[in-house]
Amino acid sequence: xxxxxxxxxxxxxxxxxxxxxxxxxxxxxxxxxxxxxxxxxxxxxxxxxxxxxxxxxxxxxxxxxxxxxxxxxxxxxxxxxxxxxxxxxxxxxxxxxxxxxxxxxxxxxxxxxxxxxxxxxxxxxxxxxxxxxxxxxxxxxxxxxxxxxxxxxxxxxxxxxxxxxxxxxxxxxxxxxxxxxxxxxxxxxxxxxxxxxxxxxxxxxxxxxxxxxxxxxxxxxxxxxxxxxxxxxxxxxxxxxxxxxxxxxxxxxxxxxxxxxxxxxxxxxxxxxxxxxxxxxxxxxxxxxxxxxxxxxxxxxxxxxxxxxxxxxxxxxxxxxxxxxxxxxxxxxxxxxxxxxxxxxxxxxxxxxxxxxxxxxxxxxxxxxxxxxxxxxxxxxxxxxxxxxxxxxxxxxxxxxxxxxxxxxxxxxxxxxxxxxxxxxxxxxxxxxxxxxxxxxxxxxxxxxxxxxxxxxxxxxxxxxxxxxxxxxxxxxxxxxxxxxxxxxxxxxxxxxxxxxxxxxxxxxxxxxxxxxxxxxxxxxxxxxxxxxxxxxxxxxxxxxxxxxxxxxxxxxxxxxxxxxxxxxxxxx
Numbered sequence: 001x002x003x004x005x006x007x008x009x010x011x012x013x014x015x016x017x018x019x020x021x022x023x024x025x026x027x028x029x030x031x032x033x034x035x036x037x038x039x040x041x042x043x044x045x046x047x048x049x050x051x052x053x054x055x056x057x058x059x060x061x062x063x064x065x066x067x068x069x070x071x072x073x074x075x076x077x078x079x080x081x082x083x084x085x086x087x088x089x090x091x092x093x094x095x096x097x098x099x100x101x102x103x104x105x106x107x108x109x110x111x112x113x114x115x116x117x118x119x120x121x122x123x124x125x126x127x128x129x130x131x132x133x134x135x136x137x138x139x140x141x142x143x144x145x146x147x148x149x150x151x152x153x154x155x156x157x158x159x160x161x162x163x164x165x166x167x168x169x170x171x172x173x174x175x176x177x178x179x180x181x182x183x184x185x186x187x188x189x190x191x192x193x194x195x196x197x198x199x200x201x202x203x204x205x206x207x208x209x210x211x212x213x214x215x216x217x218x219x220x221x222x223x224x225x226x227x228x229x230x231x232x233x234x235x236x237x238x239x240x241x242x243x244x245x246x247x248x249x250x251x252x253x254x255x256x257x258x259x260x261x262x263x264x265x266x267x268x269x270x271x272x273x274x275x276x277x278x279x280x281x282x283x284x285x286x287x288x289x290x291x292x293x294x295x296x297x298x299x300x301x302x303x304x305x306x307x308x309x310x311x312x313x314x315x316x317x318x319x320x321x322x323x324x325x326x327x328x329x330x331x332x333x334x335x336x337x338x339x340x341x342x343x344x345x346x347x348x349x350x351x352x353x354x355x356x357x358x359x360x361x362x363x364x365x366x367x368x369x370x371x372x373x374x375x376x377x378x379x380x381x382x383x384x385x386x387x388x389x390x391x392x393x394x395x396x397x398x399x400x401x402x403x404x405x406x407x408x409x410x411x412x413x414x415x416x417x418x419x420x421x422x423x424x425x426x427x428x429x430x431x432x433x434x435x436x437x438x439x440x441x442x443x444x445x446x447x448x449x450x451x452x453x454x455x456x457x458x459x460x461x462x463x464x465x466x467x468x469x470x471x472x473x474x475x476x477x478x479x480x481x482x483x484x485x486x487x488x489x490x491x492x493x494x495x496x497x498x499x500x501x502x503x504x505x506x507x508x509x510x511x512x513x514x515x516x517x518x519x520x521x522x523x524x525x526x527x528x529x530x531x532x533x534x535x536x537x538x539x540x541x542x543x544x545x546x547x548x549x550x551x552x553x554x555x556x557x558x559x560x561x562x563x564x565x566x567x568x569x570x571x572x573x
Contacts, residue, residue: 054137115507119168143184323394436478447491
């Protein structure tokens with residue numbers, strides 16, 4: 001790169017194809033067993049070469065196929081490393097001014113297409129970024145760049161049965177299909193027979209691994225919703241326990257690539273996931289893009305057609321993935337279901353309006369189909385021993401999407417489940433959850449009440465149950481927390497903040513304010529950052545009136561009684 005800067009664009013342009021080829025090869029050749037710093041240096045070199053020939057990236061050219069949460073997870077609290085590009089001290093001091101490219105060589109596109117479905121995650125990311133960046137620099141689209149490679153892409157991606165390929169190759173093909181359907185949907189129309197066969201194979205693999213085979217003849221091992229091997233040779237595992245993949249020590253973490261000095265562009269480089277999780281997430285992303293880009297064809301196809309045949313199984317797969325362990329799979333499934341259900345309600349979301357394949361929204365999704373997909377999830381709620389943290393988090397996402405489908409019966413059932421945690425000995429003797437995890441499951445149950453529709457009637461029972469459970473926290477082995485660090489306080493506060501009026505009326509009673517258990521809890525809730533509505537109600541007209549009555553009503557009543565007695569005594573005298 002220093003030599004290119006020294007010799008200038010005229011000389012370097014003669015070797016543009018070779019330089020990009022070398023940059024891709026260096027990234028491809030970096031062994032994953034070495035430190036992540038060497039891989040990031042290889043990625044940095046590719047970025048340098050692209051920026052030299054096609055200019056620095058912008059937010060438009062850096063747009064990724066999916067939300068970063070799909071690969072990093074919603075609940076990640078780790079600091080993400082920054083990979084600085086064009087700011088390092090080892091760069092040449094004099095960089096020649098950027099010259100806009102006149103055209104892009106077909107050889108460069110062929111090199112990138114050849115590595116688009118690479119088994120290596122970082123190579124696939126580098127190729128996707130390169131195609132988007134080159135397209136933006138040439139003021140065209142990725143679809144136009146790949147138009148001449150349509151036969152090659154169909155041969156590479158759809159010529160072989162997926163179930164016969166090694167897992168890394170399956171991941172590369174599915175992830176590349178998702179990218180092409182998103183950026184160049186005309187290459188793979190939904191009428192493509194090989195694409196439909198591929199989608200059907202993916203559904204069979206996923207459904208068979210989840211124990212819900214759509215074809216009784218399918219018995220091949222696959223990857224279940226938690227990213228584990230499934231089949232007759234797979235080991236029996238406890239779905240309530242999140243196991244660590246053996247390859248996790250070699251997985252590269254997420255980082256940010258930062259371009260520029262004055263105008264900074266930040267690009268998220270997603271973390272590398274275990275192969276099983278990566279495949280599951282890629283499958284969900286592919287079906288999301290299929291639905292998004294071919295909305296009308298997907299939903300209005302007759303049930304007798306291949307598309308209509310796979311439609312209920314795709315929606316069922318999305319619902320099942322909501323209660324899986326990997327947060328990346330949950331996020332991908334939630335994003336797809338949010339789009340589907342927004343169309344079912346007839347609302348014109350920004351995403352549905354931008355869909356290039358549809359000019360009108362389809363009719364509502366049949367309720368019997370949604371009920372059939374919801375039934376396996378809701379059946380687990382009948383017994384508290386079937387509840388897990390992933391299941392409850394998936395249910396919370398369902399409530400956020402379909403809150404109108406639930407009534408107060410669900411809240412009453414959840415209260416009954418919570419009361420079981422008042423007997424820690426029985427909970428621990430069941431041996432269902434890991435030691436110390438039991439209170440966290442109950443906390444997830446409390447968190448569901450915030451999402452229940454019209455759930456103001458549960459203020460009193462939920463507060464009383466949480467107070468009772470907090471007194472039993474110390475009895476759970478492996479869990480140490482004081483009352484102020486109770487796992488129930490935060491979800492309880494979020495729920496009570498939703499019903500500020502009912503909460504204030506419940507606590508602002510003399511018998512409860514005189515009880516230190518209720519008064520201390522109310523003070524902590526008021527001071528919580530999530531109790532904004534409660535504080536606003538207390539400082540408003542109704543809350544102020546309630547405070548005045550509570551503080552001064554009794555003294556005023558006593559004074560009036562004394563005055564009345566004096567007047568009565570004087571009259572008798």
